[in-house]
Amino acid sequence: MDSQPDSPGVATHIGDEFAREPVPPKALKGASSFWGMYAGEHTAGTEFMIGPLFVAWGASAFDLIFGLLLGNLMAVLSWRFLTAEIATQKRLTLYCQLERITGRNLVTLYNLFNGVLFCFLAGAMVTVSATAVGVPFGDSIRMPSFTDTLPTGALWIVTCLAIGAAMTFVALRGYGFVARMGHLSAPWMFLVFVACGIVVMAKLGSTNLFELIQPAAGSSPKIGFWGIVAFSWFCNSAMHLGMSDLSVLRFARKASYGWASAAGMYLGHYVAWISAALLLVYWVREKGVDPATGAAPGPMVWDAVGWAGLLCVVIAGWTTANPTIYRAGLAFQGMFPTMSRATGTLIAGGVCTVASIFPAFAMKLLDFVGIYGTILAPIGAVIVVDHFLADKVGIATEPATRTGTRFNPVVLFAWVIPVGVGLFLQQCYGFPAFFLPLPCWIACGVLYIALSKRVGPKTVLP
Amino acid sequence: MTHVAKVLGLLALAGTVVPPLLFLTRSIAEGPMKLIMLISALVWFTTAPLWMKGGQ
Numbered sequence: 001m002d003s004q005p006d007s008p009g010v011a012t013h014i015g016d017e018f019a020r021e022p023v024p025p026k027a028l029k030g031a032s033s034f035w036g037m038y039a040g041e042h043t044a045g046t047e048f049m050i051g052p053l054f055v056a057w058g059a060s061a062f063d064l065i066f067g068l069l070l071g072n073l074m075a076v077l078s079w080r081f082l083t084a085e086i087a088t089q090k091r092l093t094l095y096c097q098l099e100r101i102t103g104r105n106l107v108t109l110y111n112l113f114n115g116v117l118f119c120f121l122a123g124a125m126v127t128v129s130a131t132a133v134g135v136p137f138g139d140s141i142r143m144p145s146f147t148d149t150l151p152t153g154a155l156w157i158v159t160c161l162a163i164g165a166a167m168t169f170v171a172l173r174g175y176g177f178v179a180r181m182g183h184l185s186a187p188w189m190f191l192v193f194v195a196c197g198i199v200v201m202a203k204l205g206s207t208n209l210f211e212l213i214q215p216a217a218g219s220s221p222k223i224g225f226w227g228i229v230a231f232s233w234f235c236n237s238a239m240h241l242g243m244s245d246l247s248v249l250r251f252a253r254k255a256s257y258g259w260a261s262a263a264g265m266y267l268g269h270y271v272a273w274i275s276a277a278l279l280l281v282y283w284v285r286e287k288g289v290d291p292a293t294g295a296a297p298g299p300m301v302w303d304a305v306g307w308a309g310l311l312c313v314v315i316a317g318w319t320t321a322n323p324t325i326y327r328a329g330l331a332f333q334g335m336f337p338t339m340s341r342a343t344g345t346l347i348a349g350g351v352c353t354v355a356s357i358f359p360a361f362a363m364k365l366l367d368f369v370g371i372y373g374t375i376l377a378p379i380g381a382v383i384v385v386d387h388f389l390a391d392k393v394g395i396a397t398e399p400a401t402r403t404g405t406r407f408n409p410v411v412l413f414a415w416v417i418p419v420g421v422g423l424f425l426q427q428c429y430g431f432p433a434f435f436l437p438l439p440c441w442i443a444c445g446v447l448y449i450a451l452s453k454r455v456g457p458k459t460v461l462p
Numbered sequence: 463m464t465h466v467a468k469v470l471g472l473l474a475l476a477g478t479v480v481p482p483l484l485f486l487t488r489s490i491a492e493g494p495m496k497l498i499m500l501i502s503a504l505v506w507f508t509t510a511p512l513w514m515k516g517g518q
Binding site: 033036180183184185187188191192194195198199201202207305306307308309311312 | 474475478479481482483485486488492495496497499500502503506507510511514516
């Protein structure tokens with residue numbers, strides 16, 4: 001899990017360059033940049049939450065090993081054959097591409113959702129870091145469990161506020177230092193994840209994952225094989241199906257660089273998730289922890305690998321929360337072009353810090369990530385239709401550019417209707433959020449075609 | 463200098479994952495394993511910036 005690229009208008013890092021124009025050939029980058037970037041971005045602090053949450057939800061070893069294998073493959077294929085294809089043919093950011101279809105005003109609305117969801121995601125990362133920072137303070141800070149949604153005490157709040165403030169301060173200073181730190185940390189962090197898994201297997205006296213990862217006796221699993229396939233496919237759906245990674249992959253020389261996403265999926269979302277899952281397996285078996293209640297990542301990692309693990313949790317949270325705060329700031333700034341980047345970042349950092357003191361965002365991460373994808377991914381279907389299908393089904397490509405409109409209601413309805421139905425099902429009927437992004441994405445694309453044929457501009461201008 | 467930093471960096475990565483493997487085979491105790499991992503972390507973050515490019 002991680003954050004997404006940038007908003008338009010501010011040239012400060014790779015994704016911001018050529019914000020309003022196609023990337024020129026001289027600015028294209030080689031394959032290694034993308035392999036490194038994906039490997040680093042998907043080994044984040046939240047991976048320490050996701051693996052244990054699978055265990056808490058009663059996933060079996062078969063579900064994890066083969067479900068993640070298939071789900072991550074689907075995610076890689078989505079990046080390769082949808083996002084990378086459009087990115088390397090158009091070479092525009094998501095925002096620029098959207099503006100041509102939806103008009104400027106709808107991009108502003110998208111930025112609002114994007115910015116707020118970024119803040120909550122960064123808040124979850126700060127929460128994970130706080131569980132590590134709190135370890136040296138012993139029992140004076142009560143660590144949140146999976147069932148906690150509210151702050152666990154005054155010291156917990158102070159810890160989160162301090163970390164959030166520090167991360168906001170660093171984000172205010174720009175993106176470069178944190179990006180560099182994240183890049184340097186990536187290989188080491190991945191090995192710490194692996195180390196956690198190995199140590200736990202040693203302590204449990206078995207290397208047989210099928211024997212170690214089993215649902216608790218008498219429990220009814222909340223997630224199975226297809227749930228894990230869906231989660232691993234759609235946890236980053238805002239980036240692939242949602243086309244947010246157009247902003248990154250437009251710098252790729254070839255569409256085949258989309259395969260680089262496999263580095264992130266199979267190192268971060270496979271090996272790291274399974275290793276993190278083993279941490280909770282150990283605490284359930286040897287320390288008697290109730291799997292439904294779980295344990296915070298900080299103490300589990302501390303117990304497994306000591307100070308190196310705590311450092312890893314803090315750095316993994318920091319290097320992913322920081323760019324997320326920065327990018328949320330850019331999203332807010334994109335809504336109000338007269339706002340300074342510093343003001344946008346301060347607002348984003350403030351919202352993120354307040355969100356971090358509520359463990360709900362981290363402890364309900366499987367649900368939150370599903371909702372995040374359900375809201376943001378469907379808009380990508382509009383871009384896919386516009387790029388691959390518009391001519392074939394007889395609707396205009398880039399209609400906002402053709403008509404000069406700042407607001408295309410067709411896109412708004414195509415986006416809001418399926419998302420509204422999806423969120424209604426999730427909130428009122430408890431439908432698992434991680435199953436929703438794909439049906440909402442397909443419905444959005446179908447609605448966009450149907451509504452465009454009825455009320456959209458003609459394919460040939462008079 | 464860069465060459466030395468690179469070698470130390472690679473040793474630090476090895477020092478992050480080899481001790482847990484030795485712990486798995488009961489060749490090292492938990493305390494020394496954790497200590498080597500911490501030292502390796504410090505060595506990695508000292509040496510990697512000297513030779514590892516990218517990320518800006």
